[in-house]
Amino acid sequence: xxxxxxxxxxxxxxxxxxxxxxxxxxxxxxxxxxxxxxxxxxxxxxxxxxxxxxxxxxxxxxxxxxxxxxxxxxxxxxxxxxxxxxxxxxxxxxxxxx
Amino acid sequence: xxxxxxxxxxxxxxxxxxxxxxxxxxxxxxxxxxxxxxxxxxxxxxxxxxxxxxxxxxxxxxxxxxxxxxxxxxxxxxxxxxxxxxxxxxxxxxxxxxxxxxxxxxxxxxxxxxxxxxxxxxxxxxxxxxxxxxxxxxxxxxxxxxxxxxxxxxxxxxxxxxxxxxxxxxxxxxxxxxxxxxxxxxxxxxxxxxxxxxxxxxxxxxxxxxxxxxxxxxxxxxxxxxxxxxxxxxxxxxxxxxxxxxxxxxxxxxxxxxx
Numbered sequence: 181x182x183x184x185x186x187x188x189x190x191x192x193x194x195x196x197x198x199x200x201x202x203x204x205x206x207x208x209x210x211x212x213x214x215x216x217x218x219x220x221x222x223x224x225x226x227x228x229x230x231x232x233x234x235x236x237x238x239x240x241x242x243x244x245x246x247x248x249x250x251x252x253x254x255x256x257x258x259x260x261x262x263x264x265x266x267x268x269x270x271x272x273x274x275x276x277x278x
Numbered sequence: 279x280x281x282x283x284x285x286x287x288x289x290x291x292x293x294x295x296x297x298x299x300x301x302x303x304x305x306x307x308x309x310x311x312x313x314x315x316x317x318x319x320x321x322x323x324x325x326x327x328x329x330x331x332x333x334x335x336x337x338x339x340x341x342x343x344x345x346x347x348x349x350x351x352x353x354x355x356x357x358x359x360x361x362x363x364x365x366x367x368x369x370x371x372x373x374x375x376x377x378x379x380x381x382x383x384x385x386x387x388x389x390x391x392x393x394x395x396x397x398x399x400x401x402x403x404x405x406x407x408x409x410x411x412x413x414x415x416x417x418x419x420x421x422x423x424x425x426x427x428x429x430x431x432x433x434x435x436x437x438x439x440x441x442x443x444x445x446x447x448x449x450x451x452x453x454x455x456x457x458x459x460x461x462x463x464x465x466x467x468x469x470x471x472x473x474x475x476x477x478x479x480x481x482x483x484x485x486x487x488x489x490x491x492x493x494x495x496x497x498x499x500x501x502x503x504x505x506x507x508x509x510x511x512x513x514x515x516x517x518x519x520x521x522x523x524x525x526x527x528x529x530x531x532x533x534x535x536x537x
Contacts, residue, residue: 240524243517244477251480254487261491262291263284 183274190266194259201256209249216241283494290393290490292407293415303406312415319412322384326377352380359524364531368433371530375523378422383519385412386482390508390515393489414482416475423474426526430470433533441536470529474522481518485511 220238224231258264294314297306303313333349342350356376364371389411397408412418434442446463447456485507492504 239517240521243514243521246514247477247480247518250484251476254480254484257484257487257491258287261283262287 183270186270186274187267190270194264194266198256198259201252201259205249205252205256209245212245213242216245286494287487287490289407290397290409292409294405294408312409312417314408314410315412315415315418318388318410319385319418322388322412323381326380326384352376356523360527363524363527364534366437366531366534368530368534370429371527374429374530375527378526379519379523382413382422382478382522383516385418386515386519388412389414389482389485389489389511393486393493409486411482411486413478414486416479419475419479420471422478422522423471426474426529427467427471430467430529430533433530437534438536474525478518478522481514485514 216238220234223234293312295303295305296311296313297304298309298311299306329345330349333346337346353376356379357372360372360375391410393410396410397405400408409415438445447453447459449459450462451459488507489504492500492507495503
């Protein structure tokens with residue numbers, strides 16, 4: 181019974197951590213993409229003939245903006261969907277105790 | 279699917295490993311070779327090399343075939359990108375960029391194969407774990423980025439010579455703050471391999487994990503999310519390969535620039 185409550189506690193904290201990882205990463209990328217797209221449209225409006233060149237630059241920057249948010253999101257998903265080290269550690273300790 | 283979701287994912291995240299101490303399949307601490315990454319990487323590299331060699335030998339001047347057109351397009355694209363950023367004389371950078379771009383692109387493209395297709399085929403022949411995408415393995419991406427890092431250091435020393443010392447000591451803040459300058463320079467250089475490798479690894483790993491998550495849905499509902507993610511992923515694959523190439527060129531041209 182105690183072990184069940186311990187595991188439940190860890191799972192709860194894991195859910196919060198995963199939510200923070202995914203949510204904050206998405207927030208940051210969203211702001212980044214908003215600024216990036218806005219500036220791109222501004223630039224094209226000023227000089228429409230440069231739009232092809234700007235598009236390539238925007239795609240490069242999109243990749244850069246994307247990258248670290250994606251790592252954070254994956255860590256969140258891993259916490260969400262796998263057992264991971266936390267729960268298995270508790271189960272191991274529980275085995276040793278009992 | 280008869281397994282728990284967590285087991286299914288963890289099963290898919292394990293490599294086919296070779297213990298280099300005893301040359302048996304299994305985990306060997308530090309001396310572990312990820313066989314799947316190694317073999318798939320080698321096959322893709324040989325494929326690119328073979329195709330390009332074939333085209334180079336069978337080149338036609340009058341009416342180029344489709345394959346020759348494709349190869350010329352790739353070479354011209356990379357050549358143009360290199361010419362825009364790099365203005366030095368080195369003969370190595372353009373071929374390096376071409377190989378990096380095509381190799382990473384091909385390895386990333388393996389992400390679009392169904393996640394269970396190759397592993398389950400190999401499962402019938404007795405292979406327990408197999409990860410198809412080499413760039414979703416940090417060892418692969420760090421291997422490439424550390425190679426680039428060594429080239430950056432090599433060119434810094436050979437091209438700049440004694441000038442490098444002056445640059446490191448005085449670069450952002452002037453000569454009186456030289457300890458801070460050295461610290462900044464070291465940080466700037468050592469961040470490069472990490473950012474290169476982690477960016478590529480993170481994106482490919484994320485793509486693979488989301489495909490695995492989609493594969494856990496019931497079979498009739500996999501098509502829509504799988505299709506959407508695959509289309510989005512084509513963009514990511516190309517952009518990540520392009521960014522890796524682009525940053526390599528930029529770093530190497532920074533190593534060549536004298537101020």
